[in-house]
Amino acid sequence: MRNWRRYILAVISAGYLFCFLIVPVIMSIKSGFYEDGRLTCFWLGRVFSDLATREGFINALLVAATTTAGVFVLAIPLAVIADKYDFRGKRLASAMLMVPMILPPFVGALAVRKLLAYQSGSVNLILHAIGLPKIDFLGSGFGGVVILEILHLYPIMYLNALAALGNVDPAMIESARSFGASGWRIFRKITLPLIRPGIFAGGTIVFIWSFTELGTPLMVGYEQVLPVQIFHGLNELDTSPKTFSMVFVMLSSAVGLYAIGKILFGKAAATSPRATAATAKRAGTATTIIIWFIFGLVTILAMMPHIGVVLLAFARRWSGTILPVSYTFEHFRGIFSQSITWNSIVNSLHYASLATVIDVIFGLIIAYLVIRAQIKGATILDSLAMMPLAVPGLVIAAGYVAMTAGGLLASIGPRFDPTLIIILAYSVRRLPYVVRSISAGLQQSPVALEEAARNVGAGPMKTTLRITIPLISANILAGAILAFSFAMLEVSDSLILAQTPQFYPITKAIYTLAGPADTVNLAAAMGTLGMMLLAGTLIIANLLLGKRLGAMFRV
DSSP: OOHHHHHHHHHHHHHHHIIIIIHHHHHHHHTTTEETTEEOOHHHHHHHHSHHHHHHHHHHHHHHHHHHHHHHHHHHHHHHHHHHEEOTTHHHHHHHTTGGGGSOHHHHHHHHHHHSOTTTOHHHHHHHHTTOOOOOSSTTTHHHHHHHHHHHHHHHHHHHHHHHHTTSOHHHHHHHHHTTOOHHHHIIIIIHHHTHHHHHHHHHHHHHHHHHOOHHHHHHTOOSSHHHHHHHHHHTTOOSHHHHHHHHHHHHHHHHHHHHHHHHHOOOOOOOOOOHHHHSEEOOHHHHHHHHHHHHHHHHHHHHHHHHHHHHHHEEEOSSSSSOSEEOSHHHHHHHHSHHHHHHHHHHHHHHHHHHHHHHHHHHHHHIIIIIIOOTTHHHHHHHHHHHHHSOHHHHHHHHHHHTSSGGGGGGSTTSOOHHHHHHHHHHHHHHHHHHHHHHHHHHSOHHHHHHHHHTTOOHHHHIIIIIHHHTHHHHHHHHHHHHHHHHTOOHHHHHHOOSGGGOOHHHHHHHHHSSTTTHHHHHHHHHHHHHHHHHHHHHHHHHHGGGGGGGGOO
16 A cells, blocks of 8 residues: 555544544543633632532542452452463353453442342341341442442453463573472562563553443442542533533543553563463362362352342342242333333444444554554554543543534534434444454464565555455454444443433433332343343454453553
């Protein structure tokens, strides 16, 4: 491909990211510092001087810090075990750990409220039945949010830590062992420093995700947290600087904490790729049983919200008992007979399908320019494409609200027909999955075949269509289905940008139905369908990408 064509494609791709990612972020920041056309820092100061807002900010930090610590404690030992031992059923055990990813904690909150309630929750009823005191798991809501976040996000840390362990030079471990170092000392002094960049990569996603998470605290009822306070302002389409100053504080805090962590913990360590299976110890029968017990226990705990959602979806009567008294398919039939649920499914299919088409087009262009063409500025373009992993969806949604608050763009804003901005928001948010997936395919496919095609007279377009795309078709498909399924269950953009029932996507319908007691089962039924969608998606993506699936969740 001629250089000028490459740079035209680069400008178009950068323009797309600038207009629909950078501009919304700038607008959300700018709106916090301007009032009646005048620059002001008053509302920024109010974020910290106002007791409720300051409490929300501190609570958000506490949720993120507690969740990240819990994920670290849960995931790192699992990754070390998986790296160190080769045991019977290892692939199945590792796949089981991915279960939490098939259900957003936003939906899992439906079940947690039922399972962990103090008075009549299933867990406390079991404790009471065996003579143990009841435990207030949820408390003010903080505990419920943290539990859900840990159980949902630990696979991200596990995948990153396992990939990092796979790059540790075993010679360094053997040298330390030959000098008499204990296993714990080797891990603390050698392994942990070497895998620090991988841990930082996973920890960054976990911290930013939990710090800016909206759906989980909203569903649990934990209102005293910054993302929920921002949501209430945006949900009322409040475009005053007060709401957007909170958005700025949340974004700048996330970026600042990421930068500090990068300096302290993110420096690359010297590693050398090696085959984990070749150095892993073969576990004996007793060790295998212990490993399976550990993996199984974590999986069972992680599956509690999923099991609860399914039970709630099928329950006819479930009040004051450990399990439902009777079951029914009525709630699933209701999905297709009630307008709010059926329309939301159609809307989500529409939004997610068009967003995925956009992602595949720009994902192919960006990955090709970065991996194959290696144009000047490729690093900048790649970083722009990865930015949505680090920029909270709440910030992007706030930016679209600010952009469409008035003027010519008001007609496509939340007050009127938000179809276009929802599609654009979905596409920007899920573009990194497609870029990473296609980039992995291009890195592994042989360049020689493309060069051979050009040598016999094939043009750049024909070479791309006949050689390159067929070679990476599995990666394109994996990225596309990941982008589609996660867009179908997108939370922040959906809750904020869809304000009228006729434009509700699935997650906004679930949120609306989860409030009234007579429709919570219908919400659970929709969550169950979403769970099935994500489960199928991740199974297919895992088959197509294998261990490279972990790269989808790195900043």
